[in-house]
Amino acid sequence: MKLTWFRKGTIYQIYPRSFNDSNNDGIGDLRGIIEKLDYIKSLHIDIIWLSPIFSSPNDDNGYDISDYCSIMPEFGTMEDFDELLKETHSRGMRLILDLVANHCSDEHIWFEEAKKSKDNPYRDYFHWRKPGSDGNVPNNWKSFFGGSAWEYDEASGEYYLHLFTKKQPDLNWENPKVREEIYNAMRFWLDKGVDGFRMDVIPLISKAIGYPDAPDVGFRKIIEDVYANGPTVHEYLKEMNEEVISKYDAFSLAEGVGINESNAGLYINEDRKELDMLYHFDILECTIVNGKFEEVSPFNLVEMKKIFKNWRDAVHRTGWIANAMGNHDFARMVSRFGDDKKYHSESAKMLVTMLSTQNGTLNIYQGDEIGMTNITLNEIDEVRDIQSLNFYEENQLTKRYSEDLALKMINKEGRDNARTPVQWNDEINGGFSLNQPWLKSNPNSTEINVKNQDEDSSSILNFYRDLLKIRKRYDVFVFGDFEEIEFDNPNVYIYKKKLGKEEIMVLLNFSSSEETCCHKNGIRKESKVLVNNYEYVGIEDDRVLLKPYQGLILDLK
Template sequence: MELSWFKKGTIYQIYPRSFNDSNDDGIGDLRGIIDKLDYLQSLHVDILWLSPIFSSPNDDNGYDISDYCSIMPEFGSMEDFDELLQKTHDKGMRLILDLVANHCSDEHNWFKEAKKSKDNPYRDYFHWKKPEDDGGPPNNWKSFFGGSAWEYDTKSEEYYLHLFTKKQPDLNWENPKVREEIYNAMRFWLDKGVDGFRMDVIPLISKREGYPDAPDVGFRKIIEDVYANGPRLHEYLKEMNEKVVRHYDAFSLAEGVGINHENAGLYIDYDRRELDMLYHFDILECTIVNGKFEETSPFDLVNMKSIFKKWRDAVHEKGWLANAMGNHDFARMTSRFGDDKQYWAESAKMLFIMQSTQNGTLNIYQGDEIGMTNIVLESVDEVRDVQSLNFYNENSKTKKLSQESALEMINREGRDNARTPVQWNDEINGGFSLGEPWLKTNPNYVNINVRKQNNDPDSILNFYRNLLQIRKENDVFVYGDFKELGFNNSSIYVYKKVLKKEQIIVILNFEGTEGYFEIKENLTEAIVLINNYNKYKIEGDIIHLEPYQGLIFKV
């Protein structure tokens, strides 16, 4: 069933651990989210996406699930969740959960049973292999978080597969019992009234027969050709849709790790009835050459334009994309693509103009609406992210980088940047908690916080609110046909969107200097829908732009 409510809607991602702490234990919780529902409603967002809230030992902050049908005690109770869901719906918003179906926790009962013996009925819930003749792992696969993707179990003298941490064993989707376990967990939440799922690393669930060695190529290519897009993947996705999702007024959003624009249609083509939409990683990783921490490259606007275009062309009228510029796995959007110092507010607003006018369902990550920025962690003792810690510890062994350089890379690209507590006010810990936060609060909360911006008409927060309301009122933002203007301009991004008689022109300056653009369209009678400055200047065919200026004209 092709739904429309999720297409025009705006998704707001909540990372519960860092959103709002209601009981001052330093960890965000469900009641903390309930307390902020009026705030979320004021943003004009439509769908709340919660990163995992299920029972977990937190080796990877909830992405290692020990019980798919219970709430992590740190976050509250099932009664708290039921209240959150009901009040979210009462306020006209929807709620989706983060489904982690590629792997679970090694503390899940399934894995505890599987480790007891080779003939245990749960053994085949996971991927087990005998050692190579030399006693080493079955192949050369590497974990996303560094090191081998295989962990040796001394009791059974076999290895189990974990594409992430060793406490996150991969589930064996070849086993129909595993699939039915996941489907039953989905039904549990959908029967409660949950509106859908964001599906974590879902392209990885089908493993290649024989577990062939990965070629000696970049890690990105290995993900695409070895870990993702396995031989039975689309069979599983069709089955999931047929048995579960299509029976509810719900939608599925895939985390598109390993998916490229050429095979995206296999996932989201309407006629295939697999997934409703996906977000890809090409924008999120456009400054990362070959995997986080390995090698980065300067931001290239023409490259970003090319990425947007190839994905638009790939799914045009055949499928639907989610439009994400940041999430819990990447450094802060304004720090990566804008200027988080001299032109902090201007660049944050300009980037949101771009994001809100690209095709696809808009995804906002918590804190971006106030321009939260990267944090500087002073020592490895302040790092909490398992991926960053593994990188630092591996580097300590290889000594490829100095400790200072390794920490600098973590501060630039590490996931803790996006996970610092939301900055609600200028009081202790930014109003997140009276207790010591699980992760250091960014010291700039004194100047960057919700309370300070709430009543400031020129703030980033109110810019988001205004632009989201305008987007709701103008379908051309969501559904308009896209035409690039001046594609090869490396500092200014200009495009037109047209839907029937509606037409907008978007002009964005990505430089911290003044710029200009020759525009052939007649803007003399156009209405300025949005402008992140209180001025603009047109002389003949030339529009003059301030540093990081962004405008939307309605023609």
């Protein structure tokens, strides 16, 4: 397998609306990102991924695009983007954009034209169906954000499909004109020098033939079996690669919704020439049973180990994945998988130690490098996320949960947790903006912020910097063969990795108690410590002692 630049690299995801506000209007912008490029470079980042910056009415914060080739005015101008791209490249980093190709905005000219009449040239850019036999929706498909996936159009007497909000009509990829429109938009940005695309919900672009009713199973299973992996998805992805991506020094990163380890190879095996890599949802959703809010299970370390192993076994040496434990769609990493109170610093450092030593490209989400945590929104008026608001509104009708409990569920798993403004210093709004941000700033910004941690050699921020610098030197972190130890241990995750002459051991304590590991497996007292989130190294004659949430990497050679 080719060791290309994007496989060994580290990706830093920016959610522009919440990153840095340069003009103090409460909304992050492109010039705000330019101001922080040296900071991003200091993290030893290789690739910046921008969540959508295109023109949009913002029903879903930019994931509803009204023009694929223009910049959202709130974020700046095309000149600002050109400068951002130039300045990113001048620092030796790459830039990829978020391609939202499954759907667009209902305010896009394509959809506005499509609604005018059934014989409009743009009508077939979307999925239209007559009412079902009972006079209602064509089938029982549900939106990812709650309610039916079909919206009635009074003028034509037909429904259109929207797997997300009703302002995000799904594009009809069976129409070659639609595909060419998307390819032309990709070429527009690639010709500017963009280095690739993160492809939003790309496994959904091919719809099930005949739009069959979904079976009565959990929503995650419906996504895999009905919404994703459609009959022509691989034909389209091969075409996209052949017509566009392969013509440039660029790569494609798929959001792997609906993909599992058994069919991942169809998307990312190198010889198939479809996608370059994907990040899957099995880790991100490992505490979510069926639906983000209602059913949440306790974190189980052994189950997480199985997920990493299953994916590694499925794609090792044939395909490539990106590893993520946080992004703009999930609650904060340290709040979900660590301890954001007593062991905040220790657990944040331990988690990235694990993530950086899994085979694959490392994904870091903005703010995780300082251990940003979930926020408490005290009333529904403070909530901004459409998914959370739809859940709350639906609950108002069903009365399944009390209003207080519904808000608690939103606070635990809602997407606003990851979208609070980045905390740059201890000043007003965490230094993000002098004016009220579009989303409430986390009050803990007075303690958790970049300025405080930049000046503290033992901080989470400087741990990230040191770790990612070491990761660049050791290929075994990214490509090594695994040997897992004490696999069934529910509190400790231990593994050895070997690549050529490089050999490391990673020891991770996921608990708030001290843990004893009895299998030394080549550990010696004189083993070189590459990474440690404590000053303490508990190597004794026949055992290793790990402090709460300790993360340790040893060079066995």
